[in-house]
Structures are given as C-alpha cells and as structure tokens.
Amino acid sequence: MTMAPEEPKVEVPEGYVKLTIDGEEVIAPKGELLIRTAERLGTVIPRFCDHPLLDPAGACRQCLVEVEMNGRPMPKPQASCTMTVADGMVVKTQRTSPVADKAQQGVMELLLINHPLDCPICDKGGECPLQNQAMAHGRADSRFRDTKRTFPKPLPISTQVLLDRERCVLCQRCTRFSDQIAGDPFIDLLERGAHQQIGTAETAEIYDAASHTASGKPFQSYFSGNTIQICPVGALTSAQYRFRSRPFDLVSSPSVCEHCSSGCAERTDFRRGKVMRKLAGEDPEVNEEWICDKGRFAFRYATAAQRLRTPLVRNAETGELEEASWTQALAAAADGLAKARDGKGVGVLPGGRLTLEDAYAYSKFARLALRTNDIDYRARAHSAEELDFLASRVVGTTPETGVTFTALEHAPLVLCVAFEPEEEAPAVFLRLRKGARKRRTKVVHIGQWTTPAVSKTFGELLACVPGGEASAVEGIAQHAPDLDEALRAEGAVVLVGERAAEVPGLFSALHRLSERTGARLAWIPRRAGERGAIEVGALPTLLPGGRSVEDAAARSEVEQVWGLEAGALPGTPGRDVTGMLNALVTRDLDGLLVGGVDPADLPDPALARKALAAASFVVSLEMLPSEVTEHADVVLPIAPVDEKAGSFLNWEGRRREFSITLEGTGALPDCRVLDTLGVEMDADLFTQTPAAAAGDLARLAPKPTGSAAAPDVPNGHVPKAGDGQAVLATWRQLIDEGTLQIDEPHLAGTARPVVARMSKASAAGLGRRVTVSTERGSVTLPLEVADLPDGVVWLPANSPGSKVRATLGAGHGAVVTIAAGGDQ
Amino acid sequence: MAVESAGASVAERVRAVVEAHRDERGALLPILHGIQAEFGYIDPEVVPILAAELNLSRADVHGVVTFYSDFRSEPAGAATVRLCRAEACQSVGAEKLVADAEQVFGVKLGQTTPDGSVTLQQVFCLGNCALGPAAQINGRMYGRLDRTRLVEILAKGAEA
DSSP: OOTTTTTOOOOOOOTEEEEETTEEEEEEETOOOOHHHHHHOOOOOOSSOOOOTTOOOOOOTTTTTEEEEEEEEEOOOOOOTOBBBTTTTEEEEEETTTHHHHHHHHHHHHHHHOOSSOGOTTTTTTTHHHHHHHHEEHHHSSOOSSSOOOOOEEEEEESEHHHHHTTTTOOOOHHHHHIIOOOOOOOOEEEEGGGGGGEEEHHHHHHHHHHSSSOOOOOTTTTTTTHHHHSSSSSSTTTTTTHHHHHHHHOEEEEEEOOOOTTTTEEEEEOOOOEEEEEEBBBTTTTTTOOOHHHHHOOGGOOOTOOOOEEEETTTTTTOEEEEEEHHHHHHHHHHHHHHHTTTTTTEEESSSOOOHHHHHHHHHHHHSOOOOBBBOSSSSSOOOHHIIIIITTTTTTTTTTOOOOHHOOOOOOOOOSOOOOHHHHHHHHHHHHHHSSSSSSEEESSOOOOHHHHHHEEEEEOOOTHHHHHHHHHHHHOOOOHHHHHTTTOOEEEGGEEEEEEEHHHHHHHHHHHHHOOOOEEOOOSTTTTHHHHHHOTTTEEEEEEHHHHHHHHHHHHHHHHHOOOOSSOOOOHHHHHHHHOOOOTSSSSSESSSSGGGGOHHHHHHHHHHHHOOOOEEEESOOOOOHHSSSEEEEOOGGGSSSSEEEEOOOOOOOOOSSOOOOOOOOOOHHHHHHHTTOOOOOOSHHHHHHHHHHTTOOOOOTTTTTOOOOOOOOOOOOOOTEEEEEEEEOSSOOOOTTHHHHHHHHTTTOOOOEEEEEHHHTTTTTEHHHHHHHEEEEEEEOOOTTTTTEEEEEEEEEEIIIIIIIITTOOOOEEEEOOOO | TSSSSSSSHHHHHEEEHHHHHSSSSHHHHHHHHHHHHHSSSOOHHHHHHHHHHHHHHHHHHHOOOOOOTOOOSSEEESEEEEOOOHHHHTTHHHHHHHHHHHHHOOOOOBBOOSSEEEEEEEEEOOOOGGGGGOOOTTEEEOSSHHHHHHHHHHHHHHHH
C-alpha cells in the first residue's frame, strides 16, 4: 500500500498512540500489547505463553520482534507479548525483519531440542500450536545430534489430567491459569535449567505411585480441564480423551452446557455418532473461555448402558415393565392420563433440567391436556415464599434489565447469600474472582464457614447459623453499617441461591434489603432448566411469560393465543410439589406425569416414594432408569441434550440456543413426546419440534416484571440446637453423585473429600469421625474442624456416603443429633 | 513419616523460623535458609507447614526448594565435599579427582556414604580457578587437590 505524500495527518485520539508495524502506521489504545496490535493488523506473531485472559509472562520467547524507539533500535529483539505499544515505536515483525525471523527460528529450534517426536501418537497432533508454528516458522530438520532429555511419562497429576514433561515448552499457561483464574495453584515450575519442569508438590511421590497405581495426588481444582485445553503442546492431556480420536476425525458442534444455570458455551466434538469430548466455547459475555470440569467431562450419561431407548409399558398381569412400540405406549399413557384426569386429576413434575422448549411443552400439556395448574418443576426444597419471589423478582428479567456476568465483574460489592458459587455455578465464581482480582470487587458471603470460594474471591464471611440467614440479612443495617453503605453504591449486587427456599423469610428479607439500598438482586439456581421453567409457566401460579393464573386478563390472553374458548384455563393456583405428593397419598390426586425428577432430591424423599406407590397412574419421561420409572405405568424415553436442539435460559435470563449435535439417533425431545401424547388426548400443543415450541412460546410475549406482589414472610425463628444436637448446614458439591455424572470415573476422582465440618469447640470430644442422625437415619463421616458457628454441622448434600435428603430426610437449617462416630 | 514422633516439635521449630522472617519481603528464601540451618536439610514434611504459614501453595514452596540446588531434601553426611567440575578445574584434572573421590567413598556424586560420614556433591566453579582442582569441604575452600590430599583433609577433619 502506497501512501500519497500529501495525505492529511491522522489525529491520534486521547488515550491512543501511533506506531509503525512493518511499515504500516497504526493507532492503538495505550497499554495494548504489541502482539495484539499486530494481530489486529493481520500479522500473527507466533506465540505459546501469550493468552489474552492471562497476565503477560514472556516465558516462551517465541514472539520476538525488532523494535525501534525514538530512532534508536533496541539492542536485542523484544518479546511482543509483554511490551506495550508506545508513541513513535517502529516495529518489524518476522514479515519484514530478518533479525526477528532469525530470532524466532532460533527460539523454535531451542524449544524443539528436547521435544519428543511423538506427534503421531500425541493427542494434540493436528491441533497443536507447536506443530503448526514449527511448520510456519521453524526449520525442516534439527541440528541437534545429542540424546534428548527424557522423563517417565505420563504422570497423572490428577485422575483426569496427565502430564508429559518431555513435551512441555514451559510456557506456564497452566500454572498461570491455576494461580490467576482458578485460584488453585497446585502446579508450579520445579527444578532448574535443563531439568525445569511443571509439577505438583507431590510430583516425586506421584512418580513412585504412578508405577503401581493409576492415580497420584490430585491436582485439586474444579477447573483443571482448562489447562488441558490451553496447553499449546501435548504436555497436559485428558485421561478421558487420551488416545480416543484425532482432531481431524472429529466433527465439532457448538453447544451449551446442561449442568448448571450459567449456560456456558461449549464445543462438542463427536465421531461416528459418539461424543468424544467437550471443550470450552468462547463467549466473552458468559464464560469467557473457561468451563468447569463437570461441564467438560460429564457427558457419558448419554451413552450409559442402562439408558432407556424404547418405551416401556407395565404389564397389568405380571406387574413388570415390558418393551412396547411408541404407538402402544402413547395410547396406554394417554388412556391412563385421561382416566386419572377425569377422576381426581393429574399432577405434573417436569424437573429442573429441561430446555425452555421442553418445559413449555409440559406447561402447555398440563393446562390443555390435563386441565390443571398442578405443575411444579422444582425438584428440590421449595416454598410458597419462593413462588412469590420468582413471580415478582425473577420472571422476565433479561441481561438488558437484570444482573449479568459483566455486571458481577464490575460491581463494587457482591453479597452472596445462601449461595456457594464454586459448587453451584462455577462460571459465576470465576467472574467473582476475576472482579476481585482485577477490579477489587468486594465479595461478602453470608454462609457458614470460610469455603474455598470465600478465600479465593478474597471475600469476607458473615457466618450465621443455617436457617438464620434471614435474620442476618435483616441485621445488616444495624450490625454491619459498612456493608449497608456499600450496598447503596452504584452497581452493587446481591446473589441468592436455591438454598434460600429452605430459610423462611429470607426472600422477603432480601427483597426489602434490595428495595432499601437499591442493590440489584439476582437469583442463581443450580440447575440449567430452572430459569426457563419459570418463564414458560411450569409453576402452579404462573402461565407462560410471567402471567399470573389468578389474573383473568392474563388468562384470556393465553387462551386466545392457545386457541381455547374463554374460561378454559383454570383460575386457581395449583398445588406445589409437596402439595401434589400429599394429595397423591391422600388420594386427592390420581395420576402423575414426571420428567427428570429424582425422588431423593425432593424435600421429603420418603413422602415422594409413598406418593409414587399410591398414585394410580404414573407416566415417566426419562433417559435413565430411576425410582420414578420403577413405579411408572408407562415410561417414555427422551433425548439427552446432545441429541436434540433447544435452548436454556441461564440465570441472567439470557437465551442460550443450541442446535442438534448428534443427528438421527431416533431419540425424541420431551416436547415432541408430549405433543404426540397431546394428540392422543385431543389437545394440540404445536410443539412437534423445539423450533415449533419456541415459535409458539414467542407468541406469548413476556409481561414486564414487577407486576406480581413481592414476598412478605416474617423471619422464621433461628434454629437452636440443644445438648448433643447441631443445626445442619448442607449443600451439594459440584462433583458428587449427581445422575448426569455417572460413568465418569476420571471426573469422580477429583471430587472434594467427603467430610463433615464443625467448629473446634463443637467438635471437641467427638473424635475423628462424627455421626449425624435424625429419626430417619444417620450419616457417619470423617470430621474436620472449620470456622463454623458453634452448634452447627456441615455435610455435603449428595456425595458418596453423605446423601443428606435420602438418609436423614432433613435439609439446610434442620436440627440433627450429633455423636462420636468412632475412630475407624 | 520419620518425624511423626517428634512431629509437634518439628512444627514448632519451623514456626519459630517463620516468625523470625515473617515480615520480610519475599520471606520464603530467608526462611528456607533458616530451616536448612536449623535442621541441616529441608524435609518434605516441612513444605506443607511452610505453605500453610505463608499462605502459598505447596507446589509453590516445593518449586523454590527444587530450584536452588543448595537446598537439600535429605540429611547431609558429617562432611560435605563439593568438587568443582567447571572448565578450568576440568583442564587440570578435576574429572580424575571426581572419579577418585567416587572410588574412595564408594558413592556417586550427589550421594551420601551409607555410614553418613561424607556427602559428595558437584559444583560449577568456586572462583578458585587459579588453584584447581578446587573443592569446598564443610564450607572451607581447598585448592590443588588430588586423591591423597582429599583423603588427608577428610581424615584431619574427622579428628578435629
């Protein structure tokens, strides 16, 4: 490109500088790294250690360029990944400078000296930055004639990450990720010189262990899979994916994570109809470039041997479930449901893991085919107060009107109440940590003990007795005036988790707090389908779009869109989950239509079992056999997310659409199954496909939020523990016994240890193990001392050996009996 | 776990060293020197204690310990012999001295004799190039060494 000599001088705006790269004048924002300015210009400088989301390191030296400042050339080539742009800088990259090119060739040659030539068996081969850049910027042959340095390999640094030290180019992306982004600095540089290597504090021990066992001491992080993805060579590989496939044999499909309510972007790679791996997708608004290990590794449930693939109908004579054709099964289901509906009625439990489209089909099916408002997706502890809260504060919020990931990062203060970000929504945790690291966001947690998330967000803990969160929130004005003041700051956010439903008065207290201080309030549920289910009216009090079932105008609006005659929709709120289960036991309800619900998740699993046994007709839409399918009269198999299209609404209210990954498997989404079932029952749902369901839903534009009455429930009394008792604090760990994590031993190996926690004073005299019991049963776990309030015991809610709901029949805030558990 | 019985006292001694340097900037290095002075070596069991005290990860502490070859992770012998193998000494017979030393003590470089009397180590240049082959024995510098002198010095050292 030639420039006319009389071309007018380009004004350099405030905060920008002008420099020259390869003879071209560029205007770049101050503080931008040279390597990125060049990239914007279309010149890709080779690099290994540089990563836009990690702090600059200048570790690999591959990005050397020639730099001239104020007419004086710098004596040596400079690393463009650590040098920021400056006014008047003249830069020559490998494109125009033989010096830079030679320097890059030299570095490449050095990096390859000890790099093994095992590309043909390396997982990274075919998608390897080292391979690609060696082709582009390296020599065709090596001048190195000596023996390469070798290490025993691979070294398992956790059950899911394998380390190959020979392949490592010491770029430190993994150590910087662990240290900066995840806050789990379990790996670091060890040794020096030619022996320098990545490792954990136990590398030597692992090496010993590696010779006879499959796993060493874990690299304890929920985010360790990201190090595999950002490794620019094949030094860190995934135990799950190792030797499974070559990148060029894989077909990639953009997808959305189905595990939590963050809705992280993913890339699903499959081969011959089978998912081989999942990688983090890029979405700067949501997950940036990171996902948690659960999202990355937990997908084998869809290929589990016990997966349901054909409809099952219970044989009236033998009482056994028998395989049936879709026609038979649908006819049987429609017949049974119609009978139950015309009797005492049918309740609907869709579960919290549905896509928006599938949840809409349940919602419409309940109203049209079953003519009831007895629908509640909440397969967990729930309350009427929560319903009011969801209707008044949550439904209808969008990223435009509500709190977003970006807002969390920029908030001056984030208050987490009854919410454990790292365990319940890992992407939220990463944002909180990023905000705290980069922008000094103050994070305050109202919880029970200093969890890893509290320390890694540099947070402050306001400890309270479980169940006392509402009083703690009420007490902020009086006892924590600093916090009260900080909540009034522009952009302050309060986050509340699903556990709040177990604390009477908490939602009301938070609503009042938010009204009083102006802090924005966001609800972050744990499951991916929860937010969408609210929007489509899979609740006893709501119709699609946040319309109240009690509002006649709203009802007639829905009736018109659905083509019903006026007054067809029932105008009284339905029963919630517990209400439905109780009604089944007392025979006030005959049938049940159940989606992905595990009775052990419900507030009272014993009641759920009793209700399932008492119900005269149960239809189960399931993917895997469960306690529900054991009792079901008809089981209809449905598709996992990889085998259907759809969308999730994440906690922000952001629509996360995904298209089908594995086509032609024959598995049907819930919305299609319900549509056909509806036809059998003379109700047209128009949800044949997820797209049709979405189109139908779009005709019911959401009502503006805030029209419903806010929750107003007085604080419950703070639970008190007597002698030999404690108040139970409990929540789920990210990696536990969840149904979607089956068949994945590598992931299960990185679960956090299953221990009970108590304060030092309360633990005194209990020994090494503690037994926590109620009249239902008991849990015995190793005891660890932590900074809980006295008289409180914490248990993981759904981990091996600690299934709190199923075993104890109790939840967060319950009073339990404590005894020494023996020193086993 | 060799220090199990004296576990508490080891932790206390470590904490005392940490306390002495806690307020310094980049306290880990002086603390590690202190630990080595106190115990003669840095037991891997000390690493978790240091990590907890300094709010670092164990990998971080382990990384620093392994980076500096002066830090030992097992006890040294009564005498430490550090033979120079840099170019100047090599040119006047350091390699032969190394071979001799290995033969005399029956251990390789980096090892300690089974009776715990001598630890053999290599260094690269002690700055005593004019008087090679050089070695440092228990912190003292010696030049113009050969097999006989090395044995003599160690024998004398043992008497003293």
